[in-house]
Structures are given as C-alpha cells and as structure tokens.
Amino acid sequence: MTTGSADVRDETVEVWDSRLRLHVKIAGDGPPLLYFHPLMGLSWSPWLDQLAQRYTVYAPEHPGTSPGDPQAIREVQTFWELLLVYEEAIRKLGLERPAAIGQSFGGMVAADLAASFPRVFSRLVLLSPAGLWRDDAPIPLMEMVAGPPEELPTYVFAHPESEAARAALALPADPEQIPKAIAQTIWNTGCTTKFAWPIADHGLDRRLHRIQVPTLIVWGREDALVPVAYAKEFGSRIAGSQVEVIDDCGHAVPVDQPERSWTAISGFLAG
Amino acid sequence: MGRDRNPYRLGFVQVVAVSETDERAEKEFAKHLQAHYRSGPGAIPRTAMAVPGYAEPAAIEGMLRSAGHGGMLARLRTATYRELVDSQVAIVGSPATVADQIEAFVREFRIGNLMVMLQNGSMPRDLTEKSISLFGEEVLPRLRPIWDEEGWTNQWWPRAQGTTGAVTGAAAGRQA
Numbered sequence: 001m002t003t004g005s006a007d008v009r010d011e012t013v014e015v016w017d018s019r020l021r022l023h024v025k026i027a028g029d030g031p032p033l034l035y036f037h038p039l040m041g042l043s044w045s046p047w048l049d050q051l052a053q054r055y056t057v058y059a060p061e062h063p064g065t066s067p068g069d070p071q072a073i074r075e076v077q078t079f080w081e082l083l084l085v086y087e088e089a090i091r092k093l094g095l096e097r098p099a100a101i102g103q104s105f106g107g108m109v110a111a112d113l114a115a116s117f118p119r120v121f122s123r124l125v126l127l128s129p130a131g132l133w134r135d136d137a138p139i140p141l142m143e144m145v146a147g148p149p150e151e152l153p154t155y156v157f158a159h160p161e162s163e164a165a166r167a168a169l170a171l172p173a174d175p176e177q178i179p180k181a182i183a184q185t186i187w188n189t190g191c192t193t194k195f196a197w198p199i200a201d202h203g204l205d206r207r208l209h210r211i212q213v214p215t216l217i218v219w220g221r222e223d224a225l226v227p228v229a230y231a232k233e234f235g236s237r238i239a240g241s242q243v244e245v246i247d248d249c250g251h252a253v254p255v256d257q258p259e260r261s262w263t264a265i266s267g268f269l270a271g
Numbered sequence: 272m273g274r275d276r277n278p279y280r281l282g283f284v285q286v287v288a289v290s291e292t293d294e295r296a297e298k299e300f301a302k303h304l305q306a307h308y309r310s311g312p313g314a315i316p317r318t319a320m321a322v323p324g325y326a327e328p329a330a331i332e333g334m335l336r337s338a339g340h341g342g343m344l345a346r347l348r349t350a351t352y353r354e355l356v357d358s359q360v361a362i363v364g365s366p367a368t369v370a371d372q373i374e375a376f377v378r379e380f381r382i383g384n385l386m387v388m389l390q391n392g393s394m395p396r397d398l399t400e401k402s403i404s405l406f407g408e409e410v411l412p413r414l415r416p417i418w419d420e421e422g423w424t425n426q427w428w429p430r431a432q433g434t435t436g437a438v439t440g441a442a443a444g445r446q447a
Contacts, residue, residue: 070328146322179339183321183332190324 007052008044015088019075022089023066025059028052032098033269034090034121035059036106038252039145039196041188045168047254050262051101055269058098060089064191067184079195079202082109087117099269103127104226104251105192108204111234114215115207124215125265126234127253128226133200137229141196144225145189158222158250168255208237215241216268220249220256242268278383278418279425285373286361287387288394289405293364299398301352304361307392313347320344361391366409373410377417383425385414 008027015022025042033055035048042061051057063085064073076082086109090098100121102110107129114124130139144155153160153169171178195202215238219231228245235243244264249257274280288304290296320334337343347360355361362372377385389406390399 148316179332179335182335183328186321186323186331187328193323 011093013089013092015092016075016081016085020063020072020085021069022063022085023061023069024089024093025061026056028054028056030055032056032058032095034095034098034100034110036100036102036109037062038104038106039141039189039192040185041065041192043168045254047258047262051265054266055099058093058095060086062188062192065184065188070187070191073191073194079112082195083113083116086113087120090120097122099123099125101125101127101265102129103253105130105196107131108196108199108202111208111211112202112204114213115204115210118210118212121213123269124211124213125268126215126217127261128219128223128251129217129230129234130196130199130226131202131204132230132233134229134233137227139199139226141193141199141225145193155225156250156252156255158220158248158256162256164255164258165252168252205233205237208234209239211238211241214268214271216264217241217243218253218261218264219243219245220251220253221245221247222249223251225251276381277423278381278421279423279427281380281382282384282386283377283380283382284386284388286391287369287373287389287402287406287410288361288363288391289366289369289389289402289410291365291405293368296364296368297352297356300363300394300402303392303394303398304355304363305350305352305392307394308347308350308355308360311392313344313350315344366405369406370410370413373414374417377414383418383423384427 008025011024011026012021013024014020025044027044027048028051033051035051035057037043037059042059042065044059048057048059063076063082064070066072076085097119098121100110100114100123102108102125104127107126108131110121110124111126111129111131114121130141133139140155144152153165157165157168159165172181217231217234217238219228221228231243231245235241246253246257246260246264249260253261286304286307288296288300290299320338321331326334334344338345346354350360356363359372359376362369364372373385376382387406389403394402
C-alpha cells in the first residue's frame with residue numbers, strides 16, 4: 001500500500017510481550033507527529049509528505065497490515081488490547097507527548113488513546129473519525145466493505161472521478177501485481193474491521209470527556225461514510241475542541257480538499 | 272509441522288454421483304452437474320469470495336486469480352461434463368469407478384474425514400436417492416476400513432455435550 005516518498009523509512013518496534021513487531025513508517029524532520037491510518041491500511045499520500053516537511057511523522061501500520069506479516073493480527077484480540085499495543089509502542093519509540101492525527105478508523109484509535117491515556121499526546125487532530133454511533137445517522141461500513149468494489153469510491157470521496165481520488169485508489173501498473181495488491185487491501189480491511197465492529201459498543205462516547213489536550217475535529221460536509229452529524233457529537237464531548245466542517249468534501253478530507261484541510265491542520269498544529 | 276500424521280486431522284468435501292455403470296452415470300448426471308457448476312460456484316461474484324476477514328491474503332489472491340480470465344472459477348462457468356469428470360472436480364461413475372478414485376486420493380492425501388455431496392444442481396429426488404443408496408451400499412464399505420489398520424483415534428468427531436471419550440477409527444462413521 002505504501003507508495004511515494006523515497007525518504008520514508010521503516011522501523012519495527014517490538015511490543016506486547018515480544019509477540020508483536022509493529023511496523024512504523026517514519027519520515028521528515030521536526031517535532032514528533034503520530035499518524036493513525038484509515039480502514040484500508042497505510043498509504044503514504046502527498047499530504048503526509050507535506051507534514052513531513054515540518055514534523056517527524058510516525059505512521060504505525062495496524063497489526064497484520066504490514067506486507068509479509070499478516071498473522072500479526074492474531075496477537076491482538078480486542079480493541080482495548082490494540083490501544084495498549086499503541087501506548088506501549090509510543091513509549092518504546094521514545095516519543096514524549098507527540099501530536100497525533102487519526103483518520104477515519106485511525107481517528108477512532110487516536111481518540112480512544114487520548115481518552116484512555118490523557119497524557120500520551122500534546123495535540124489531537126481527528127479527521128472524520130469513526131467510533132460513535134447514532135441510529136439516525138448510520139455508518140454504512142458493512143455496505144462499503146462487503147459491497148461491489150466499484151461503489152467504494154462513492155463512500156470515500158465527494159468527487160470519485162477526480163485525479164486525486166483516482167490516484168488514492170490506484171492499482172499497480174503491472175497487471176500481474178494487481179491481485180496481490182487487492183488481496184492486501186482486503187486483508188487490511190479485515191484486520192481493521194476486526195475492531196471497527198460493533199462501532200456502537202466500544203463505549204468511546206462515555207470516555208471522550210477524558211480527553212484533555214487541544215483537539216481539532218475536521219469533517220467533510222458531504223461525508224457518505226461517517227456522516228457530518230458526528231462532528232458535533234465529537235465536538236460536544238471533548239471540552240474546548242474546535243470543529244471544522246469543510247464544504248464540498250467527502251470522507252477522505254485531505255484528498256477531496258487538500259488545501260483547506262492543510263490550512264486547518266497545519267494552523268492548529270502550529271498554534 | 273511437529274504434528275502426527277493422524278488422518279482424522281483432515282476433512283475433505285467431494286462431489287460424488289453414483290450409478291450402475293459409467294455410461295449410465297453420464298446419461299443421468301451430466302446435465303445436472305454441468306448446471307451445478309455453471310450456475311453455482313462458477314457464478315459467485317469475486318466480491319462475495321473475498322469478504323474481508325474470511326480468508327488469508329494468499330488465499331484471497333488465489334481466488335482473485337482463479338476468478339479472473341482463464342482461472343479455475345471462471346472456467347467452471349462453461350465446464351463440460353467430461354472436463355468435470357476427467358479433472359475429478361466431480362467423481363462420477365459406477366460404484367467401482369467411484370470407490371477407486373476416492374480411495375486413491377484419500378490414501379494419497381491421508382484424509383480421515385470425507386464429506387460427500389450427493390445432491391447437486393438440478394438433480395431430481397429419485398436420481399439423488401439412487402446415488403445415495405449406491406454410495407452407501409457399494410462404495411462406503413470399501414472406504415470405511417482404509418485407516419483401520421493404522422489404529423488412529425478420531426478425537427475431533429462431534430459428540431453430545433457431557434459425553435467423553437475419543438472414537439476409534441472409522442467406528443466414528445458407523446456410530447453416526
């Protein structure tokens with residue numbers, strides 16, 4: 001999944017009683033910034049390069065999603081264990097209160113880490129995070145994951161035909177590599193949805209009040225996966241948080257609106 | 272792998288159809304088996320084969336390649352009776368033919384638990400019942416004792432809650 005920047009290096013951190021070797025992609029210079037990737041795995045996209053010009057970006061790969069190490073997911077049985085794995089990894093990486101960005105599924109991880117361990121981050125950015133549930137604003141996760149692949153872009157992007165959206169989901173140019181790439185994405189999705197269901201039952205809504213760091217919540221108004229109604233659900237539960245809703249923008253905020261999301265995120269992190 | 276070679280570790284599902292002779296089997300079962308593979312496994316959309324969490328990456332990749340042009344699943348959509356039988360996708364014929372073929376792969380792959388699918392596709396009730404009877408009366412007696420002389424215990428055979436004790440060899444099958 002990881003493509004792009006040549007300056008991204010791979011580090012492994014041994015955690016969880018030495019049962020797990022967590023792969024972390026690292027790039028850039030400056031203060032540490034953790035990035036938690038969405039459902040389908042880590043894809044090193046242009047806006048991470050942008051962040052790497054100001055920060056040292058640490059992007060852990062969700063257990064099981066690192067190519068060549070699929071069975072790692074078996075070592076993590078519950079969402080709570082996943083949080084403990086990350087908390088340990090942050091200590092072992094020697095990161096002192098890094099800023100954190102979590103996107104979609106990764107937003108659910110980052111938000112719960114910040115709630116469970118109030119001193120682990122310095123600042124928190126949540127990009128259209130999952131993690132809450134309202135019956136009147138269902139998240140069509142199952143429909144997207146188990147539905148026809150050609151419909152997937154319509155859940156993720158406001159403009160599925162745009163060049164940026166196509167690039168974000170591009171398959172390898174070599175046809176021989178395509179089945180492997182698709183299989184990796186499907187496996188990754190299985191590794192993350194292991195904890196994404198049942199969204200309503202992890203109880204994040206009862207823990208969000210524990211978040212004590214400055215928090216920015218960014219949402220696309222046209223989000224077809226996690227409806228924008230959740231922006232105020234997160235905002236109202238996290239004291240002092242800012243909510244930024246971006247017009248003409250779907251679930252993949254940095255892809256649909258790269259400039260406006262960069263302005264919001266970089267301004268907040270610098271502030 | 273550090274495990275013993277107990278054949279009861281392994282289960283295998285096989286489509287089988289039995290008639291009095293090979294020729295008769297073809298006459299009776301050909302169109303039903305073709306219908307089964309063409310509209311059944313051959314017609315499952317790729318997406319339904321690769322739901323996240325159901326299969327490991329190598330298996331997903333295999334299914335994707337198999338479903339693609341020239342792959343096994345794609346070929347099932349146009350499979351002929353002769354192709355199905357010659358490749359042993361389905362094992363069909365007289366009791367002797369069927370028993371010979373099953374015994375050969377059971378011994379080769381050390382299979383202890385065999386599940387046979389005797390009704391497939393559009394196969395009508397009377398033909399299905401005949402196939403089941405011939406399998407039970409003339410094929411099964413040849414298969415049951417295959418592993419007896421090795422003396423393995425089938426500790427994986429399902430048993431009622433609260434009962435204990437492993438079942439020895441193919442006696443498991445006879446108890447059921």
